[in-house]
Amino acid sequence: MTGTEPTSTEPTGHTGLRARFRVDRPGFSLDLNLRVFPGTVTAIVGPNGAGKSTALRVLAGLVLPATARVSLNGRVLEDSATGVWRPPADREIGVVFQDYLLFPHLTARDNVAFGLRARGTPKARAAQLAEDWLDRLGIGHRSDALPRQLSGGQAQRVALARALILEPKLLLLDEPLAAIDAELRVAVRAQLAESLHDFGGATVLVTHDPIDAMLLADELIVLESGRITQLGSPLAVAATPATDYVARLVGLNLLRRASGTVTFAPPECRLSRSQPDDSAAVACTVRGVEQLGGRLRVHLATMDTSGSVGYDAHPNDPAPPGQLLIAEVSLQSLFELRPVAPGPDTSAAFAKAGLLATGQPVWLSTNYPDGDKSESRES
Amino acid sequence: MRRALVGLSSRSQKLRRLPGSVLSMVLLPVVLVALVGCSAAASAPESSVKNTEASADPSSNPALSGTIVVDAAASLTGSFTAIASAFKALHPDVTVTLNFGSSAALASAIVAGAPVDVFAAASATTMATVTTAGLTATPPKVFARNSLEIAVPPGNPGKVSGIRDFGDSAKKIALCAPQVPCGAAAAIAFAAAGVTPAPSTLEQDVKAALTKVQLGEVDAAMVYRTDVIAAGSKVIGIEFAESAKAVTSYPIAPVTKRANSASAAAFAAFVLTPAAQTILANAGFQAP
Amino acid sequence: MRVSKHPSRVGTRVRFAVSGPEDHGVGLPGVLWLPAILALAFLALPLVALITRVPWATLPTLLAAPEIGTALGLSLLSASLATLLSLIFGIPLAWFLARSGRWPPAVRRLLRAVVTVPLVLPPVVGGVALLLLLGRRGLIGQYLNAWFGLQLPFSTAAVVIAETFVAMPFLVLAVEGALRGADRRFEQAAATLGASRWYIFRRITLPLIAPGVTAGAVLCFARALGEFGATITFAGNFPGTTQTMPLAAYLALETNPDAAYVISLVLLAVAITVLFSLRERWIRGVSA
Numbered sequence: 001m002t003g004t005e006p007t008s009t010e011p012t013g014h015t016g017l018r019a020r021f022r023v024d025r026p027g028f029s030l031d032l033n034l035r036v037f038p039g040t041v042t043a044i045v046g047p048n049g050a051g052k053s054t055a056l057r058v059l060a061g062l063v064l065p066a067t068a069r070v071s072l073n074g075r076v077l078e079d080s081a082t083g084v085w086r087p088p089a090d091r092e093i094g095v096v097f098q099d100y101l102l103f104p105h106l107t108a109r110d111n112v113a114f115g116l117r118a119r120g121t122p123k124a125r126a127a128q129l130a131e132d133w134l135d136r137l138g139i140g141h142r143s144d145a146l147p148r149q150l151s152g153g154q155a156q157r158v159a160l161a162r163a164l165i166l167e168p169k170l171l172l173l174d175e176p177l178a179a180i181d182a183e184l185r186v187a188v189r190a191q192l193a194e195s196l197h198d199f200g201g202a203t204v205l206v207t208h209d210p211i212d213a214m215l216l217a218d219e220l221i222v223l224e225s226g227r228i229t230q231l232g233s234p235l236a237v238a239a240t241p242a243t244d245y246v247a248r249l250v251g252l253n254l255l256r257r258a259s260g261t262v263t264f265a266p267p268e269c270r271l272s273r274s275q276p277d278d279s280a281a282v283a284c285t286v287r288g289v290e291q292l293g294g295r296l297r298v299h300l301a302t303m304d305t306s307g308s309v310g311y312d313a314h315p316n317d318p319a320p321p322g323q324l325l326i327a328e329v330s331l332q333s334l335f336e337l338r339p340v341a342p343g344p345d346t347s348a349a350f351a352k353a354g355l356l357a358t359g360q361p362v363w364l365s366t367n368y369p370d371g372d373k374s375e376s377r378e379s
Numbered sequence: 380m381r382r383a384l385v386g387l388s389s390r391s392q393k394l395r396r397l398p399g400s401v402l403s404m405v406l407l408p409v410v411l412v413a414l415v416g417c418s419a420a421a422s423a424p425e426s427s428v429k430n431t432e433a434s435a436d437p438s439s440n441p442a443l444s445g446t447i448v449v450d451a452a453a454s455l456t457g458s459f460t461a462i463a464s465a466f467k468a469l470h471p472d473v474t475v476t477l478n479f480g481s482s483a484a485l486a487s488a489i490v491a492g493a494p495v496d497v498f499a500a501a502s503a504t505t506m507a508t509v510t511t512a513g514l515t516a517t518p519p520k521v522f523a524r525n526s527l528e529i530a531v532p533p534g535n536p537g538k539v540s541g542i543r544d545f546g547d548s549a550k551k552i553a554l555c556a557p558q559v560p561c562g563a564a565a566a567i568a569f570a571a572a573g574v575t576p577a578p579s580t581l582e583q584d585v586k587a588a589l590t591k592v593q594l595g596e597v598d599a600a601m602v603y604r605t606d607v608i609a610a611g612s613k614v615i616g617i618e619f620a621e622s623a624k625a626v627t628s629y630p631i632a633p634v635t636k637r638a639n640s641a642s643a644a645a646f647a648a649f650v651l652t653p654a655a656q657t658i659l660a661n662a663g664f665q666a667p
Numbered sequence: 668m669r670v671s672k673h674p675s676r677v678g679t680r681v682r683f684a685v686s687g688p689e690d691h692g693v694g695l696p697g698v699l700w701l702p703a704i705l706a707l708a709f710l711a712l713p714l715v716a717l718i719t720r721v722p723w724a725t726l727p728t729l730l731a732a733p734e735i736g737t738a739l740g741l742s743l744l745s746a747s748l749a750t751l752l753s754l755i756f757g758i759p760l761a762w763f764l765a766r767s768g769r770w771p772p773a774v775r776r777l778l779r780a781v782v783t784v785p786l787v788l789p790p791v792v793g794g795v796a797l798l799l800l801l802g803r804r805g806l807i808g809q810y811l812n813a814w815f816g817l818q819l820p821f822s823t824a825a826v827v828i829a830e831t832f833v834a835m836p837f838l839v840l841a842v843e844g845a846l847r848g849a850d851r852r853f854e855q856a857a858a859t860l861g862a863s864r865w866y867i868f869r870r871i872t873l874p875l876i877a878p879g880v881t882a883g884a885v886l887c888f889a890r891a892l893g894e895f896g897a898t899i900t901f902a903g904n905f906p907g908t909t910q911t912m913p914l915a916a917y918l919a920l921e922t923n924p925d926a927a928y929v930i931s932l933v934l935l936a937v938a939i940t941v942l943f944s945l946r947e948r949w950i951r952g953v954s955a
Contacts, residue, residue, distance in 0.1 A: 481921065483920075483921040483922065484920070484921070487920075487924065551803075551818070551821070553903070556904060556918045556921070558918045558919070558921035558922040558923075559918075559921050578905065579820075579821035579903060579905060580820075580821050580902075580903025580904055580905050580909065581903070581904045581905055581906075581910075581918075582899075582903065582904060583899055583904060583914075583917060583918060587899070587900070590795075590900075591820075591903070594795075594798050594799070594802055594804065595802070595803065595804040596798060596802045596803060596804070596820050596821075
């Protein structure tokens, strides 16, 4: 289910979503090219302001792009070259908005029936179909509830039912789990995955949460500042992050050196005050420290060692300065460096003692000095 | 110039007291006519000032000073503005503040304790309200009479010829409401003529009725002769015999318990002098 | 973990439960109590004064007068029709004002000024303006008269028109504010579900702004019920046709103040009852 290879015998150019568009805003432009096959889920991930939601709104017909060609199962939704533009109502799409945007004055049933009613389905028939959909998603017992009486998970399923009842060819989901309490998230995500699995059309999902993206999507698109910086299966993206953002997203460090780019997990790091024997050790400065259970999470930046006496390390394999890295070390490993009585605020104690103060130089070495592709193991 | 200012300020007071009669204010032509009318009328007293002084009546007492407030019926707006100017010429130290409005409303205000020195009413009934309350310093004196006249728009589109036409329901007719003096007077005239009127509207005062004529919204209205004259060419007046049965008398009296009773008495007396009577006659009033 | 504690991230559920325990401790600051009480007293005491003057002994007799019933019925009918007209025409106008984002700001300012004009115009002037437009010699009225024989002044229709003219701005401004405050994303959600613009307006936009529409309609009805100046000027005053409660009260004040107090009391009682019950019903209808 990687979605990159069409598996059916249908003509490839006519199935699923093909979209290429460009949106220009003052100080921002979004350029996106994507292809989503029926029955697959593509997740667009990226930092805030990357243009994820804008991309979704272009596909929904709620934002007019500068140039665009969008087709769904061979039907042109918009084409700036020929001037074709279909309004949202005529796109055969279903949208689940961030915060769901359930109509506050209508019951769950009437929310779900809304699309059918708008298209002229008789009231009783629309209500029956809405009930069926709510039953299918396991919330038939809430059909008389108003949106404000629903939990986040229930509201999400009502929103999903409202979109799916129209049997769209393309389902667009904008941060579908952002409004769910953390403790319910696992269950709600699993239900959503099930619903998406049953849905036969193409799905585009926008999220800032890498776990949601990894677990729900067949294909990831990483969007940064309006540009695609990486795409591929979740596994491939996780294994080989192409940018700092992706590396951070999947919890890895990305270090560029003259010899190439290495990735490694924060727990694989070791810190020392004096230069270790490890020839691959990198000189860094401390940016900040936070405590994480029994461990310390140390934010680092590679140091500009050019011209500094005493830091002439790795002369053959220099690392450009200013790269942001994270090291996770045990408290014990630091006590070895400088014993300080453990207290309720150990990181503050260290900082006070002059160790791991912001701006302080430290040496970072990894368990994989060759820059192996990380499959993070506990050190 | 000063007269014009007096006219405007007194109108703005009226505006506060009586929202309905602001009507005339909004019609620029009417205001202009009123101003022109009062300055024309005011030319008479200047020449007769000497006569008044020679007659040595109470109003020529040179020691008078202070401020007096004169409440007068709305139909006296033009003539009393001119009379106040003439009075001022005789007694430069006296400031006359004029306040025009519906007689009934003014009378209620006086009974309720409004600071008024002289009251000139458009009917004996309204004056009686004040007299009954024991608020007149001296018995009221009738200083003018007014009679009804039919007002029709220029060209007389409704082809109204007399009081009989007021019974024709095919014509648009404006009357004063029976609660206000002009309406009460009209009722007497209709009774005398044996006509049952078929009005479209019962206006809250005579100016409002006249405005409906000026705008051509009605074919005829029953108003005072003085209003027809004040409106100039905007309306045409038609006299009718029965108007003699419904003559309205205008009484005036100083109000008691006021500090400046000497000036108040002087003003009330001045209204009966030939100088003031000329002004009133020019405005269409009949002598008492 | 922190996400769940942050209200805005919990989304739908918290969004609608806006009032609650958070209000505790941020009530009215002490310094505002005095002006608030003074304001309330200022608004309420004139009514108290009016009520103290009501002649309770003769109240039944005065209330039994058929004119009061007629005037009350006409007042309720015309104010209801004026509110209905304001809803039919005012909501679309409010929509244009609120959603005219692409128009030049100058045009929008001008439009809003035009809508506000009846609020600042003295009602009597508004009545004259209506006469000049719709009177039988008015800009439009002359053709209505010539082509259809339609004469609006002095008819119940004229009362409704005058009240609508004066009261509609209240509704338009209230609805415009509600539209500006409404979350347009709901309309977008409806559009993706295949709803036409008209369907979205009826089924989404209108229910969402219902509280604003209710508030506007209540203000509009209240203003129409109390309308005096524009009505008496444009529609005139005739019992059963154009004499609404405020007109009856005004004219009663001329001769029979007791009756005027009674009429005012009835108007007050009816207004409070109607506004209160309407408001309760509409608000319940929206939230249930």
